[in-house]
Amino acid sequence: xxxxEIRDTDLRAELEATRDTPGFIFKKMELAQKQANxxxxxxxxxxxxRREVVRRNLAETPNDAEDLRHIHSVLAMCGLPYSRxxxxxxxxxxxxxxxxxxxxxxxxxxxxxxxxVEQPLxxxxxxxxxxxxxxxxxxxxKGPTIEVADSLTGFIRDMGFPVTxxxxxTLHAFKEQINALAxxxxxxxxxxxxxxxxxxxxxxxxxxxxxxxxxxxxxxxPSTLTFSMDFYTTLAKHAxxxxxxxxxxxxxxxxxxxxxxxxxxxxxxxKEPTTLSWNALAxxxxxxxxxxxxxxxxxxxxxxxxxxxxxxxPVRLTDAGMEVAPxxxxxxxxxxxxxxx
Numbered sequence: 480x481x482x483x484e485i486r487d488t489d490l491r492a493e494l495e496a497t498r499d500t501p502g503f504i505f506k507k508m509e510l511a512q513k514q515a516n517x518x519x520x521x522x523x524x525x526x527x528x529r530r531e532v533v534r535r536n537l538a539e540t541p542n543d544a545e546d547l548r549h550i551h552s553v554l555a556m557c558g559l560p561y562s563r564x565x566x567x568x569x570x571x572x573x574x575x576x577x578x579x580x581x582x583x584x585x586x587x588x589x590x591x592x593x594x595x596v597e598q599p600l601x602x603x604x605x606x607x608x609x610x611x612x613x614x615x616x617x618x619x620x621k622g623p624t625i626e627v628a629d630s631l632t633g634f635i636r637d638m639g640f641p642v643t644x645x646x647x648x649t650l651h652a653f654k655e656q657i658n659a660l661a662x663x664x665x666x667x668x669x670x671x672x673x674x675x676x677x678x679x680x681x682x683x684x685x686x687x688x689x690x691x692x693x694x695x696x697x698x699x700x701p702s703t704l705t706f707s708m709d710f711y712t713t714l715a716k717h718a719x720x721x722x723x724x725x726x727x728x729x730x731x732x733x734x735x736x737x738x739x740x741x742x743x744x745x746x747x748x749x750k751e752p753t754t755l756s757w758n759a760l761a762x763x764x765x766x767x768x769x770x771x772x773x774x775x776x777x778x779x780x781x782x783x784x785x786x787x788x789x790x791x792x793p794v795r796l797t798d799a800g801m802e803v804a805p806x807x808x809x810x811x812x813x814x815x816x817x818x819x820x
Contacts, residue, residue, distance in 0.1 A: 485511055493506070493510060519531075520532070526784075529728055533727060533788050537725060542809070542812065542813065543724075546723050547723070548614075548726065549714075549720055550614050550615075551614055551713065551714050551719070552718070553668075554607075554667075555737075555741060555744045556576065556741065557573040557575050558740075559571070559580075559582060559601050559602055559603075559606050559733075560582075560600055561602065561733045561767055562602055566597060569583060575763055578669050579669075581668075582666075583665075584599060584600045584663055585662030585663050587658055587662045598662040598663070599655075600659065601659040601660045601663055603656070604732060605656045608730060610660065611721070611726065612634045613627070613706075614718065617715075618714070618715070623684075623705050624704070624705040625706075631653075635653055637727075638727055660683075661683055663681075664679070664681055665679075665710070682707060683705060683707060683710075719740070721740065721743055721813075722813065725739060725789075729784075729788075732781065734764055734777075735784060737764060738781060738782065738785050742792065746807075747807055747808055749804070752805070754797070754800050757775060760774075760778060761774050764781075779796055782794070782801075789810065789811060792811075793810070
């Protein structure tokens with residue numbers, strides 16, 4: 480009966496290659512399970528299928544140091560805007576616990592006219608992915624100046640986005656965000672009740688930026704980018720490790736990325752189980768929701784998707800909010816913490 484359950488051509492060929500061998504029955508059971516897994520994936524939606532594939536990959540490669548990326552801890556706790564803000568909105572602020580982030584929109588000089596052009600506030604999943612990529616490259620290359628031209632298009636593709644041009648293409652959307660990030664000013668603050676530290680300034684001290692005059696113009700990336708030394712110093716001290724494999728599962732949603740970053744930062748720092756109220760959750764992840772009941776529904780849906788990838792996360796939604804328990808990095812498929820972290 481197992482023979483009939485194995486339908487895919489490659490699996491059938493693998494089965495026939497082991498026929499009349501001592502291990503044939505075990506190979507048949509293994510291939511039947513592979514077929515069942517493929518069938519399960521085929522019946523899922525595209526996003527659910529991606530989450531399931533990521534969950535399996537993380538389970539098969541726990542603590543994979545080669546898959547680690549990094550983002551600044553403050554950016555993990557205090558995220559950028561979720562959606563596009565009007566160009567007239569020039570400042571955005573987020574506070575969470577003892578951290579704060581203020582983003583001020585800036586201007587870039589048009590290389591054709593010499594005029595300075597207002598840029599929007601960076602927003603959405605693409606801005607977060609770019610920051611993760613650039614922060615990761617700075618940590619990997621061990622310095623504030625990084626090579627980006629050869630890696631950025633590959634990174635976009637690696638995150639699951641098609642590399643397309645035109646007004647509605649992914650390259651145009653990512654270009655808009657890298658311009659917004661290059662122009663903005665960040666104020667990153669941290670305090671502990673006795674001392675306060677705040678970095679204020681441009682995240683990049685040097686970046687060669689092109690502002691295409693039409694959506695169809697060839698999209699060029701800067702060959703190099705230099706973080707300001709102050710920002711790089713705080714990044715090197717407060718870099719938060721994350722799994723690129725997990726980021727792929729949430730690459731299309733700014734809120735799910737923020738939830739994943741937040742769990743990475745918070746879980747192993749908890750001393751005991753705690754409940755975050757719905758008001759606190761709305762402050763952290765509410766974004767554009769106007770009514771709390773809409774936020775509750777949307778947050779529950781997003782948390783379900785995160786749990787699809789990390790089913791052992793010690794979290795539970797209640798009428799009071801979200802119950803969270805302490806957990807080690809292994810729950811998020813991360814290596815053990817170094818001493819002192």
